[in-house]
Structures are given as C-alpha cells and as structure tokens.
Amino acid sequence: MRVQDMSRRITAEFPFVERFDEVAAGLPGAGLHWLDALRRDSLDAFNRVALPSTRVEAWKYTNLKDFAKTPFDIAVSGEGDPSVDLDGAGAGGPDAEHRLVFLNGRFDAGRSRAGSVREGLTVLSLGEALRRQAQVVRPHIERLSPLEDEALLALNTAFMMDGCVVVVDDGATVDRPIELIFASDTRSPTSAHPRNLVVAGAGSRVALTETHVGIGPSEYWSNPVTEVVVAAGASVVHRKVQRESPRAYHLANTRVTLAERGTYRAFLMSVGAGLSRCEIEARLEGEGADCRLDGIYLARDRQHTDITTRIVHAEPGGSSRQLFKGVLDGRSHGVFQGQISVSPDAQRPDGHQLNKTLLLSNEAEIDTKPDLEIYADDVKSSHGAAAGQLDELESFYLRSRGLDAEEARQVLIRAFIAEVVEAVEDEPFRNHLNASIDGWLSHEAAARETGT
Amino acid sequence: MLEIRNLHARVDERAVLKGIDLTIARGEIHAVMGPNGSGKSTLAYVLAGREGYEVTEGTVHYQGTDLLDLSVEERAREGIFLAFQYPVEIPGVAGTTFLRTAVNALRKHRGEKELDAMQFVKFVREKQAELNISDDMLRRPVNVGFSGGEKKRNEILQMALLEPKFAMLDETDSGLDIDALKTVADGINALRDPARSMLVITHYQRLLDYIVPDRVHVLAHGRIVKSGGKELALELEKEGYGALAGAEAA
Ligand SMILES: Nc1ncnc2c1ncn2[C@@H]1O[C@H](COP(=O)(O)OP(=O)(O)OP(=O)(O)O)[C@@H](O)[C@H]1O
Numbered sequence: 159m160r161v162q163d164m165s166r167r168i169t170a171e172f173p174f175v176e177r178f179d180e181v182a183a184g185l186p187g188a189g190l191h192w193l194d195a196l197r198r199d200s201l202d203a204f205n206r207v208a209l210p211s212t213r214v215e216a217w218k219y220t221n222l223k224d225f226a227k228t229p230f231d232i233a234v235s236g237e238g239d240p241s242v243d244l245d246g247a248g249a250g251g252p253d254a255e256h257r258l259v260f261l262n263g264r265f266d267a268g269r270s271r272a273g274s275v276r277e278g279l280t281v282l283s284l285g286e287a288l289r290r291q292a293q294v295v296r297p298h299i300e301r302l303s304p305l306e307d308e309a310l311l312a313l314n315t316a317f318m319m320d321g322c323v324v325v326v327d328d329g330a331t332v333d334r335p336i337e338l339i340f341a342s343d344t345r346s347p348t349s350a351h352p353r354n355l356v357v358a359g360a361g362s363r364v365a366l367t368e369t370h371v372g373i374g375p376s377e378y379w380s381n382p383v384t385e386v387v388v389a390a391g392a393s394v395v396h397r398k399v400q401r402e403s404p405r406a407y408h409l410a411n412t413r414v415t416l417a418e419r420g421t422y423r424a425f426l427m428s429v430g431a432g433l434s435r436c437e438i439e440a441r442l443e444g445e446g447a448d449c450r451l452d453g454i455y456l457a458r459d460r461q462h463t464d465i466t467t468r469i470v471h472a473e474p475g476g477s478s479r480q481l482f483k484g485v486l487d488g489r490s491h492g493v494f495q496g497q498i499s500v501s502p503d504a505q506r507p508d509g510h511q512l513n514k515t516l517l518l519s520n521e522a523e524i525d526t527k528p529d530l531e532i533y534a535d536d537v538k539s540s541h542g543a544a545a546g547q548l549d550e551l552e553s554f555y556l557r558s559r560g561l562d563a564e565e566a567r568q569v570l571i572r573a574f575i576a577e578v579v580e581a582v583e584d585e586p587f588r589n590h591l592n593a594s595i596d597g598w599l600s601h602e603a604a605a606r607e608t609g610t
Numbered sequence: 611m612l613e614i615r616n617l618h619a620r621v622d623e624r625a626v627l628k629g630i631d632l633t634i635a636r637g638e639i640h641a642v643m644g645p646n647g648s649g650k651s652t653l654a655y656v657l658a659g660r661e662g663y664e665v666t667e668g669t670v671h672y673q674g675t676d677l678l679d680l681s682v683e684e685r686a687r688e689g690i691f692l693a694f695q696y697p698v699e700i701p702g703v704a705g706t707t708f709l710r711t712a713v714n715a716l717r718k719h720r721g722e723k724e725l726d727a728m729q730f731v732k733f734v735r736e737k738q739a740e741l742n743i744s745d746d747m748l749r750r751p752v753n754v755g756f757s758g759g760e761k762k763r764n765e766i767l768q769m770a771l772l773e774p775k776f777a778m779l780d781e782t783d784s785g786l787d788i789d790a791l792k793t794v795a796d797g798i799n800a801l802r803d804p805a806r807s808m809l810v811i812t813h814y815q816r817l818l819d820y821i822v823p824d825r826v827h828v829l830a831h832g833r834i835v836k837s838g839g840k841e842l843a844l845e846l847e848k849e850g851y852g853a854l855a856g857a858e859a860a
Pocket residue numbers: 621622624626644645646647648649650651652653695
C-alpha cells in the first residue's frame with residue numbers, strides 16, 4: 159500500500175460503507191462470484207484512497223469537506239413512493255418508447271418501459287442484464303474499476319445499485335431517444351449509485367436522454383457512473399439534464415471511448431443540486447473519431463457547479479469541440495476544468511474548447527482552467543475562457559424600446575446561452591431545455607422581486 | 611410637448627451639459643447641430659434616461675409630466691424614442707423576436723392585445739418593404755454584422771413600428787449612401803405628423819433638405835449657442851462652427 163499524504167484526502171464515515179456486507183447482499187448481481195469480488199476490491203480501493211481534498215489538483219476548486227460529514231445511507235426500498243409523479247420529469251414524456259425510471263437508485267419497473275428488445279436493440283435494467291446477459295456486462299464493468307485516485311468511481315462500483323444497459327447491434331439505428339430518469343425522494347440523507355452502460359455497435363446510431371431530479375425534503379447524494387462505448391463508425395448522442403433539488407450532491411462520472419470514425423455528441427445542462435460535479439472523460443482511441451461536448455450551467459444562491467472534462471486524443475486525425483456557457487448569480491460558484499491531452503501518436507488532431515460565464519452578481523465566482531497537454535506535432539488546438547457581466551448598453555437599448563428592466567435582463571441572459579441551446583438538434587429536447595431555462599429565469603425574477 | 615430648462619448633466623464625473631434650454635412644440639421638428647464632443651448624444655441619452663447620465667440641475671417636462679422621474683422603459687412607453695448614433699448589436703436575439711417583444715411591450719402598456727408571431731409578420735411587412743429591409747436581416751441577431759447603413763435603416767424601422775410621440779434621431783444620416791439617405795429620409799417624413807415631434811441631430815445640411823426643420827440649434831460645449839430657422843443650417847455649412855464655438859470658449 160502506498161503511503162498517502164493525509165492532507166490530500168478526506169476520510170468519510172458513511173454508515174452504508176461500514177455496513178457493506180449487509181448492503182451488498184441485497185444489490186443486483188449478488189452471488190455472481192466475479193461481481194462480489196469486484197465490489198469487495200472496489201470497497202478496499204475506496205477505503206485506501208478516500209475522498210480527494212482540495213490539495214488534489216483535479217479537486218482544487220471543489221471542496222467535499224461538508225459533503226463528507228453528511229451521514230449518508232443507502233435506500234433500501236425497491237419501488238419508492240407510488241404517489242410521486244414523474245410523468246413530466248423527462249424530455250420524452252411518459253410515452254417515450256424506452257423509458258427507464260430509477261427511484262433512489264433502484265429500478266422502478268412500474269414506472270418504466272424497458273425490457274423491450276427489438277431488432278438490434280437491447281434495453282434492460284442492470285439487474286436484469288446481470289441475470290440474463292452477465293457476460294456482456296462483465297468486461298465493461300471490470301475494465302472501468304477500480305482505479306487509483308478515483309474514490310467516487312470505486313464507491314460506485316462497490317455499491318452499484320442498478321442502472322441501464324443499452325446494447326445496439328452493429329448497423330442498427332434506434333430512432334427515438336432512450337429516456338432515463340433518475341429521481342430521488344428521501345426523508346433522510348441517502349445515497350444512490352447508479353451504473354449505466356451503453357454499447358453502440360459498429361455503424362449503429364442511438365440517442366439517450368438522462369434527467370436527474372429530486373423531490374424529497376432531505377439531503378441526498380447521487381453518484382452515477384455511465385460508461386459509453388462507441389464502436390467504429392457508430393454515433394451516440396447523449397443528453398443530460400441535472401436538475402436535482404437544492405439539497406442534493408450530484409457527483410457524476412461519464413466515461414466514453416470512441417473507436418475509429420466513431421462520433422459522440424454530449425449535451426449537459428447543470429442547473430440543480432447544492433453541489434454538483436459532472437466529470438466527462440472521452441478517449442478518442444480510433445483514427446478520425448469525433449467528439450463534441452456542449453453544455454450550460456446555471457447557478458444561484460450558494461450553489462456550486464463543477465464541470466470537468468478530459469479529452470484524450472490517442473490516435474491520429476481525431477477532432478473534439480467543447481462549448482460550455484454558464485450563468486451565475488447570488489453567491490454561486492462555478493468551476494470549469496477542461497483538459498485536452500494529445501498523445502505522441504495522435505498526429506493532426508483538432509481540439510477546440512470554449513468556456514464563457516455570465517456573472518450576474520458581484521459575489522458569484524467562476525474558476526475556469528483550460529489545461530492542454532500536448533505531446534504531438536501538427537496540432538490544431540484552441541481554448542478560450544471569458545467571464546463578464548450583463549452589458550449596460552445592451553440593456554439600455556432594449557429598455558429604450560419599452561422592455562422593462564427584468565425583461566431586458568432575461569432577454570440578454572437567454573441570448574448569452576442561445577448559441578448552445580440552438581445547437582441542440584432534437585426539437586422536443588430543445589423545448590424541454592427551454593422550459594427548464596424559463597423556470598430558472600422566472601425563479602430568478604421572483605427572488606429578485608422579494609429581495610432574497 | 612417637451613420643455614427643457616437649464617439642464618446640466620454629468621457623465622463619469624464630467625460635466626457635459628451645462629445649461630440647456632429648449633422647447634419643442636407638438637408636431638415640430640427641431641434640428642441640433644454642433645461640433646464633435648459638444649454633447650449632442652449626451653442630451654439624447656439624458657432624455658432617454660440612460661443610467662450613468664446624471665442630471666445635476668434643471669428640469670425636463672414632457673406632456674406636462676416630469677420626464678426625469680421616469681425610468682427608461684416608462685419613457686419609451688410614454689412615446690419617447692431614440693434612434694441611436696451607434697445602434698447596439700445584440701448577439702443571440704433574432705431581429706424579429708426583438709421587434710415583436712418591443713411592439714408588444716408597448717401594446718401591453720396601452721391595453722391592446724399582444725401580437726403573435728404570424729400577426730407580427732403581417733404588421734411589419736409593409737414598413738419593412740418601404741425601408742428596404744430584407745427578411746434575412748430580421749432573422750439575423752439584432753444589428754450583428756449589419757453594415758452602417760443597415761443599422762440606421764433598422765433604427766427607422768423600429769421607430770415606424772413603435773410610433774413614438776417624441777423621436778430623437780442621433781446622426782441617423784451618417785454613413786448612409788445617397789440612395790439610403792433618401793430611403794431613410796422618406797421613412798422619417800412618412801412619420802411626420804401633427805401629433806409627433808422630433809429632434810434631429812445631424813452634421814449635414816443635406817438631411818435637412820429632405821426633412822425640413824422648424825428650428826435649428828447649435829450646441830457647443832454643452833450649451834445651445836445659437837438658434838434659428840432652417841436657413842441657419844445653410845449658414846453653418848458655409849461658415850463652420852468656428853466663430854460660434856470660439857465665442858463660447860473665449
Ligand atoms: N462615458 C463617458 N465618460 C466620460 N466622458 C464622456 C462619456 N461619454 C461622453 N463623454 C464626453 O462627453 C462629451 C460629449 O459627448 P457626446 O457623445 O455627447 O458628443 P456629441 O456631440 O454627440 O459628438 P459627436 O458629434 O462626435 O457624436 C465628449 O467630450 C465625450 O468625450
């Protein structure tokens with residue numbers, strides 16, 4: 159065991175971690191020898207590594223100290239409160255062809271439409287997949303874990319509760335987006351550890367939409383891990399809306415690998431949670447792979463929102479684009495860390511990254527850190543970061559045409575993020591986004607009205 | 611309609627307007643000329659209510675009410691309009707959306723029904739054609755990438771749609787080619803109305819050939835140093851501001 163510098167770690171004593179044996183016995187796949195061993199190894203890894211402190215470079219701006227003190231447990235019930243209405247939670251509505259609902263991390267079969275296997279497509283809950291097709295799931299889950307210095311990922315592997323497994327066969331096209339809803343409704347501090355796997359076969363096409371919401375009065379922690387495998391020439395669109403309740407901790411990890419000519423397009427909207435961090439890693443492991451990450455973050459009050467991306471150009475001719483825009487009000491704190499790393503073999507890659515933040519109050523803060531690690535020649539790469547305030551002259555221009563100050567402000571905030579919203583091709587999802595943005599803006603307006 | 615008395619204003623701690631007196635009656639067109647930096651745009655901004663343009667002395671009455679008491683948008687809704695010397699670019703806001711929001715803000719204020727997207731297209735079409743503004747221009751973000759002349763025509767389109775009672779045109783003729791100047795002047799003349807007053811800021815007599823003013827004022831060093839009829843513009847064109855501005859400086 160490596161000797162750890164204690165200032166780099168935060169030891170947490172989460173009750174559910176201490177009760178591992180008892181909890182693990184009730185988790186999906188219990189009794190599968192390889193999985194039991196993997197969970198055990200991952201737990202050891204978590205206990206060894208512990209949570210990162212702000213002394214760890216990647217966590218410099220996001221402090222987990224208060225989080226670590228919360229006595230999180232794990233939800234035991236499988237079904238959740240049947241009266242909770244989740245019909246309107248996602249972009250596709252209750253009629254989505256494939257809709258998987260997870261309540262407090264557990265698969266909620268009653269609210270889901272899954273298991274439907276049609277030509278070329280398998281959509282299952284992780285629990286079901288482990289029962290029916292463990293051999294498909296196993297190599298992926300084993301590959302991703304456990305990793306040094308990845309405490310949250312290790313903990314997810316140790317406690318993975320459920321999640322979705324989507325497998326698209328070679329050449330298949332899935333027309334309608336697969337909808338995933340992760341909802342929390344808890345009365346005491348509870349954690350959920352969803353684990354999702356998306357495997358897009360060669361030349362296949364598929365789109366997914368994830369929505370994360372919270373209803374209950376208590377603090378909770380969502381720790382989802384999603385692995386996406388994009389085979390040669392496949393195309394995956396992955397959209398996510400994080401609108402957890404203000405008492406939530408949302409710490410998400412998305413890991414993507416792309417083979418040659420594979421494309422991955424992600425859109426992230428981060429608007430909820432008291433503290434959130436969405437980490438996305440995309441590895442371009444085949445020639446000519448193409449990755450695009452876009453996102454919006456909106457925060458107010460004391461919200462903390464962190465977006466951390468890492469794009470690895472491992473092979474020649476790949477391209478990556480990132481555009482993230484944020485609006486911060488109150489005493490909120492935004493973090494954008496974008497790492498682009500180009501390995502020596504990856505000649506002629508093309509990597510671009512842009513992050514812009516609109517600061518609506520003097521107390522709001524953004525830490526933005528572009529980080530380029532380039533070991534190759536002939537690289538086309540750019541990054542930019544900017545933060546600014548609403549433009550007085552633009553606001554005056556609008557008001558001189560009769561818009562009131564609040565209207566002008568909303569028009570300008572919308573205009574600031576319009577570029578990212580308009581790049582979303584799927585219309586229902588774009589409408590869903592716009593509705594979330596409207597909700598955020600009118601809450602803003604009301605809060606300003608009452609002076610809170 | 612508008613009565614300005616002894617108006618003093620500061621911008622960024624700097625006194626720019628130093629005692630303006632000006633009365634504009636209903637239906638009249640007044641021209642304001644004067645050297646660069648004399649305070650013409652500042653006067654327009656102060657009347658429109660821009661933040662940071664601080665009135666330190668004097669009064670402005672508009673249709674009998676104290677104009678300086680009103681916010682920017684209240685003034686706009688009461689019929690005050692400013693065609694900007696440098697129209698502002700607003701990336702991310704489509705021209706039509708902007709125009710419709712503005713028109714509806716005023717309609718709402720007047721207790722009229724707001725126009726939906728279809729109704730608005732009809733409403734704007736005729737005026738758009740008169741001012742030679744393409745659909746494409748309106749689809750683009752407000753003023754972004756517009757040529758100087760396009761921006762000015764866009765300002766006049768807004769004036770035509772908002773039908774103000776008191777319009778200020780700040781160098782709307784600058785940067786226009788001969789044809790565009792004619793188009794814009796026709797647009798302005800079409801809005802001449804016994805119930806509508808205008809303040810036209812310009813450097814050129816040329817515009818005043820098209821839009822014949824009732825009065826011409828010369829602003830220098832923050833004060834009106836001379837007023838006269840339309841022939842004053844011709845005089846200035848010949849002799850420049852030298853004598854007037856110099857007299858003030860002395
Ligand atoms: N924000 C500001 N801070 C400081 N000084 C300012 C500011 N805005 C304007 N001024 C000054 O006020 C004076 C008057 O400016 P204004 O724009 O009103 O002139 P103008 O008569 O419209 O000139 P032009 O003919 O060039 O348009 C100028 O000296 C200008 O530098």
